[in-house]
Amino acid sequence: MKSGSCVEVRIPSELGFEKVGMSTGASMAKLMGFSADRIEDLKTAIAEACINAIEHGNQLNDSLSVYVVLSKNEDALEVKVIDDGAGIIEPPATPDMDRKMLGEEDPRGMGMFLIQALVDEAEWHQGPPGKSFVRLVIRLDKEKE
Amino acid sequence: MQAATKVSERTATAASGSPVTILAFSGDIASTSKDAIMQAYHGLDGSVAKVLLDFTSVDYVNSSGIAIIIQVLLEASKSGGRTIGIFGLSPHFNKVFTMVGVAKYASMSPDEGTALAGL
Numbered sequence: 001m002k003s004g005s006c007v008e009v010r011i012p013s014e015l016g017f018e019k020v021g022m023s024t025g026a027s028m029a030k031l032m033g034f035s036a037d038r039i040e041d042l043k044t045a046i047a048e049a050c051i052n053a054i055e056h057g058n059q060l061n062d063s064l065s066v067y068v069v070l071s072k073n074e075d076a077l078e079v080k081v082i083d084d085g086a087g088i089i090e091p092p093a094t095p096d097m098d099r100k101m102l103g104e105e106d107p108r109g110m111g112m113f114l115i116q117a118l119v120d121e122a123e124w125h126q127g128p129p130g131k132s133f134v135r136l137v138i139r140l141d142k143e144k145e
Numbered sequence: 146m147q148a149a150t151k152v153s154e155r156t157a158t159a160a161s162g163s164p165v166t167i168l169a170f171s172g173d174i175a176s177t178s179k180d181a182i183m184q185a186y187h188g189l190d191g192s193v194a195k196v197l198l199d200f201t202s203v204d205y206v207n208s209s210g211i212a213i214i215i216q217v218l219l220e221a222s223k224s225g226g227r228t229i230g231i232f233g234l235s236p237h238f239n240k241v242f243t244m245v246g247v248a249k250y251a252s253m254s255p256d257e258g259t260a261l262a263g264l
Contacts, residue, residue: 015147015175015176015177016147016173016175016177018207019205037236037237040235040237041237044207044237044241047205047207048207048208051207051208051209095245095246096246097215097245097246097247097249097250098246098249100215100219100246101215101218101219101222101250103219106212107212107213107215107216107219108208108209108212109208109212110208110211110212110245111207111208113244113245114208114241114244114245117244118241
């Protein structure tokens with residue numbers, strides 16, 4: 001597979017379709033030689049990014065699509081998940097299980113935390129106009145660590 | 146598009162000799178699982194003191210699904226300290242559950258035998 005090879009998947013804004021983006025990402029990572037455990041990390045990160053795009057970005061509007069763009073670089077796989085939302089101005093706080101167990105924090109709200117924890121880079125961007133996206137990167141050199 | 150969540154109930158005996166109720170999940174554990182999981186949990190007899198959640202037949206869990214498990218743990222804690230354990234997660238989801246802090250409030254075991262031995 002050449003450096004610069006790119007795959008784009010368009011999924012409906014319906015929960016469950018995140019698994020299509022997730023599976024495509026897993027296939028590309030496998031072709032690139034990532035280990036099984038890194039592929040599992042990537043699958044969860046892509047699924048959570050797609051869920052955020054479907055639920056929050058596109059607000060479950062079935063006339064809108066979520067785009068998952070996978071690009072192979074020299075030593076990394078970059079994933080962009082693009083929606084029609086306004087994007088995230090400030091990342092939410094790290095989930096606090098103790099506060100959740102006291103009923104002081106919503107049991108949900110762990111997606112962005114998981115994304116950040118499971119990939120090598122995670123950035124949230126606003127724009128181009130009318131769009132926003134999250135950019136995820138996993139690097140092959142991390143396989144050797 | 147989510148694979149429907151099914152929950153089946155069975156009983157077992159812990160190494161300590163006390164009865165244990167096992168709620169075995171199959172399908173996806175996602176936002177759409179809430180009714181199936183919470184109805185099964187709410188349907189347990191009030192005398193049940195030890196519950197194991199069996200993820201052996203679950204392939205996909207997302208953060209919304211983990212939130213439902215946290216809701217179970219929260220209700221167990223509020224109802225007088227019912228003990229909840231989890232087993233059968235893949236190594237990846239075992240890591241994810243630990244990362245978000247679930248392991249602080251539920252024992253995590255690789256399989257049913259190990260889970261029953263710890264109760």
